[in-house]
Amino acid sequence: MVESKLSITRACQIAGLSRAAYYKRPTPAEQRDAEVIDALNAIVTRHGRWGFWKCFTRLRLDGHCWNKKRVHRVYCEMGLNLPRRCKKRLTDRPRQPLDHFLEPNRCWALDFMHDALYCGRRFRTLNVIDEANRECLAIEVGTSIPSARLIRVLNRLINCYGAPEAIRLDNGPEMVSLAFTEWAAARGIAVRYIQPGKPNQNAFIERFNKTYRTEVLDAHLFANLQQVQAITEQWLIDYNEYRPHESLGDVPPVQFMPRLTLAPNLYQPSST
Numbered sequence: 001m002v003e004s005k006l007s008i009t010r011a012c013q014i015a016g017l018s019r020a021a022y023y024k025r026p027t028p029a030e031q032r033d034a035e036v037i038d039a040l041n042a043i044v045t046r047h048g049r050w051g052f053w054k055c056f057t058r059l060r061l062d063g064h065c066w067n068k069k070r071v072h073r074v075y076c077e078m079g080l081n082l083p084r085r086c087k088k089r090l091t092d093r094p095r096q097p098l099d100h101f102l103e104p105n106r107c108w109a110l111d112f113m114h115d116a117l118y119c120g121r122r123f124r125t126l127n128v129i130d131e132a133n134r135e136c137l138a139i140e141v142g143t144s145i146p147s148a149r150l151i152r153v154l155n156r157l158i159n160c161y162g163a164p165e166a167i168r169l170d171n172g173p174e175m176v177s178l179a180f181t182e183w184a185a186a187r188g189i190a191v192r193y194i195q196p197g198k199p200n201q202n203a204f205i206e207r208f209n210k211t212y213r214t215e216v217l218d219a220h221l222f223a224n225l226q227q228v229q230a231i232t233e234q235w236l237i238d239y240n241e242y243r244p245h246e247s248l249g250d251v252p253p254v255q256f257m258p259r260l261t262l263a264p265n266l267y268q269p270s271s272t
Contacts, residue, residue: 029077036066036074044080049083093193096168096201101132104259105161107192108137109168109205110175112145115217123225125232126153127212131168131204134259135240137161139212141228149175158187161259162189166190166200211239 012019030037039062042213043055050058056068075081101107112127117123126149133210140153154167167184169175179229184191194201218234222228240254248256 008250017189033070033074036071037078039064040071040075040078040080049082052080055080067205093171093195095193096194098201098203099131104132104135104257105164107131107166107168108157108164109202111170111202111205111209112172112174113209113213113217115213115222116165118221118223125212125228126150126211127205128153128157129205129208130164130253130259131251133259134189134204134208134254135257135259136208136244139160139232140238141225141232143225145174147174147179151183152179154183163187166192168192168194168205170194170199170202171196209258230246 006014008022009019012022013221015055032261039059041054043050043058045241047054055075056071059066059071096140099107107130107158108128109131110126113125113127115123115125124143124145125139128137128139129135129136132219137157138153140149142149174180175191177194181191199206210237216232218226220231222231239252241252243252244250245253245256
């Protein structure tokens with residue numbers, strides 16, 4: 001309205017704004033809340049891990065009567081609000097019973113494990129077993145195993161052994177990704193997610209993980225990933241073909257329930 005050549009008095013009357021408010025310049029927040037900032041700084045300097053309510057209560061005990069909303073606004077503007085730990089919301093899953101299969105390739109189970117090299121660098125392993133005879137089909141080693149690499153490993157196993165009817169797995173981000181679920185649907189493979197916090201629903205591979213950690217990961221100091229892969233490959237052949245398995249009548253998995261392969265049985269992990 002001022003730009004339309006109206007006087008400031010007339011423009012303020014039309015807008016319902018007092019001329020004093022029009023001419024008054026806003027005070028910077030640093031000056032307006034200087035006392036609150038100084039009081040909060042004095043508290044957090046001595047008690048850096050105090051949260052808002054403890055600081056606000058201390059201000060009230062010190063005789064300050066500032067409004068709670070004002071103190072909280074200044075508290076957040078100063079970046080003092082601590083991150084709140086929230087429980088991760090997990091998808092509710094139906095219970096997955098452990099079935100006893102009489103032939104291979106009915107259901108595979110897979111899981112991830114973590115360990116570190118001697119230099120401290122972390123790495124992961126992707127373990128895949130057949131629940132029928134507990135045979136370990138593959139152990140993939142790498143510093144990162146995203147969903148794309150998970151799919152490549154499973155494609156390699158399917159080319160060797162054929163596609164399973166189902167895969168049992170937990171709710172890791174690689175396993176609930178859209179790429180993995182679409183791949184399983186295209187292959188006609190049922191995905192059996194266990195309930196969150198219920199590793200006993202994937203008990204076969206959890207028991208295998210304990211053996212692998214005891215006999216390989218905890219028994220060696222690894223200098224690099226190539227050494228992890230070499231030792232794992234040798235142990236994998238021994239586990240499937242030589243090591244007695246108590247739950248299989250004290251015979252190795254391949255002797256308990258031999259399987260037909262569509263290609264040579266390669267324990268060599270795929271390249272990254």
